[in-house]
Amino acid sequence: MKKILYCIFSVFILLSLASCKDFLEVKPKGVIIPEKLSDYESLLNSLTMTQTFPSTLLYCTDDYYGEYSPTDRSVLANAYFWRQELDINDQVSSVIWGQLYRVIYDANVIVKNAMNAKEASEQKKKEVLGEALLVRSDAYFNLLTAFAKAYDPATAAVNPGLPLVTSNDVTEVAPQRSRLKATMDTIINNTLRAVDYLPVSNINRYRGTKAAAQGFLARVYLYTGDYTNAAKYANLALKADHQLIDYNKISNKSGIPISDLNPEILWQRACEEFLIPAGMLYSDELKTYFNTTDLRYTYLTSNNVKGITRATSPGRPNYGITFQELYLIVAEAAARNGEPGTAMDLVNKIRAVRIKAAAYQPLTANNPDVALALVLNERRRELAYSGVRWMDMKRLDKEGRMSEVTRVDKKTGDVLAFLKPHSNTYTFQIPVRVRNFNPKMEIN
Incomplete structure (x- = not known):
């Protein structure tokens, strides 16, 4: 059998469109692809498709003070101490990589099949497609902030980005990492496409809208240093009804x-x-x-x-x-x-x-x-x-x-770790489990 796609893909079962903790190495036989658009909407409402922010990325910031021992090798401690290897256990799926590529897999199910769904108008199909494109872009963007260098237009065409997975067939050969620019272009272009398809309003704030996609574009453009487009899309999103709470x-x-x-x-x-x-x-x-x-x-x-x-x-x-x-x-x-x-x-x-x-x-x-x-x-x-x-x-x-960020033991005053300016530890390493299954995968 060909290499699996990083052991990251979950079972997609029509009867259970909710969250599942298991990440399977092979897509099981008999998986049902939904036919009704309402089934794809149920998937958009699932925990998988709404929990697209990996909490691990809170622990590596200078906002946070933790009480971890230097000998702790848990994922959260590794993030807190900026250890490049977040996941040292190669027997389980990576907490960030696995979580977000699962989102991408489920989004791909919708992207590939929603326009062929039954019992729905073409407009409604496009809206659901737009939501899937937005959620997938969000997942890719969060992956970039963890596993790729900061975006610099001068080096983005050279620095590695992410494997761009477009298939739901986990028996296909895993794609290699695209360049950072190609990954970012994919995120932006897919979100621009989502803006065209998404509705002005939706059933709740977890579901995508035109303004939500514009706001997400503003965040992405800010990260890339394109401040003109960041302001443009932020101002477009700000036209949506809102209020600041006093x-x-x-x-x-x-x-x-x-x-x-x-x-x-x-x-x-x-x-x-x-x-x-x-x-x-x-x-x-x-x-x-x-x-x-x-x-x-x-x-x-x-x-x-x-x-x-x-x-x-x-x-x-x-x-x-x-x-x-x-x-x-x-x-x-x-x-x-x-x-x-x-x-x-x-x-x-x-x-x-x-x-x-x-x-x-x-x-x-x-x-x-x-x-x-x-x-x-x-x-x-x-x-x-x-x-x-x-x-x-x-x-x-x-x-x-x-400036340099440090992790200090408040009881002893000892500096336990530091994050120096321009350090390679601003970029986490591709998980060991992924590398084991894909030995040709380019590492950071």
């Missing part, structure tokens, strides 16, 4: 609407761990970004467990696109384009509903460099634990804006 008008975190009713959320994405980030600790450095007048810190820590609870809603945290992120993308683009006034106006739009009313003072900047620094600081505060910090660390390190 933290001065709620007494505690329970006053924030649940995710599906939260007017700040454009596209809801979850991770595989329900309680993340409850129990996770702020790093001392992150704490310095907040003062006593900032209501975000109050609500981020207003729980009865050790750690934090992000105040996106009383329910599951969101790692998808929020309108605050979009405002900050436009603000960053403005600052980089020499428009400090515009940048500060957008930052202050957020701060006005986050700072205690009696203490609020708008931020000002007379030059683009100061404006950019203030935007990046605000991004750090507003988007803490939202799933974008590792992406930000990589792109800012490429620009020389990241």
Whole structure:
């Protein structure tokens, strides 16, 4: 039998379109390909297709302080200490690689078959196809932030990206890694196609919309350094109906609407761990970004467990696109384009509903460099634990804006690990299990 596609693909069974923990090495015989569009919609509603953010990427950021022993070789400890080998157990599927290529596999089922589905209009078929394209792009993008170098147009045509899997046949030869530019072009082109197909609104915030795809494009373009397109698509997405919640008008975190009713959320994405980030600790450095007048810190820590609870809603945290992120993308683009006034106006739009009313003072900047620094600081505060910090660390390190990050034992003061600027440890290694099944796979 030919090489399997990385041991990553799950069973797709019509009778059970929900999450499954098993990753099989061979696609079993008799797997049913749905015929009705409603079956593909059920797949879009599954945990697999909504849990597209790998929580491991929270643990490697400078937002987080962990209490791991240096001898701990668990995946989360490996991420926390920036060990390039996240998965040292070659007997199980990689937590990030396996999780996200499973999403890609299920998305491919829809991409290849939705337009042939029965009992649905052509328009509805295109909408479902668009959702699958968007979810697949999101999975590829999260994989890139883990397993590829930061995007640099000067080297993207040379640096390795990801294997671009388009088939559902796991008996086919595994594709080799494409170049980083080819991977990013695929993500962007598929999402642009999704924008054309997606509806203006959908049944809930987990399901894709035209604005959700535009917002995702803004995030992707920001990562690539294309600030013109980042601002363009962020502004398009901001035309969708939304509202920023004034933290001065709620007494505690329970006053924030649940995710599906939260007017700040454009596209809801979850991770595989329900309680993340409850129990996770702020790093001392992150704490310095907040003062006593900032209501975000109050609500981020207003729980009865050790750690934090992000105040996106009383329910599951969101790692998808929020309108605050979009405002900050436009603000960053403005600052980089020499428009400090515009940048500060957008930052202050957020701060006005986050700072205690009696203490609020708008931020000002007379030059683009100061404006950019203030935007990046605000991004750090507003988007803490939202799933974008590792992406930000990589792109800012490429620009020389990241200082050394350390992991310190607070009891002894010992430095346990460090992440130096421009270090190769900003890129995790292709999992050992994948390499074992694909010995010709290019490694980082």
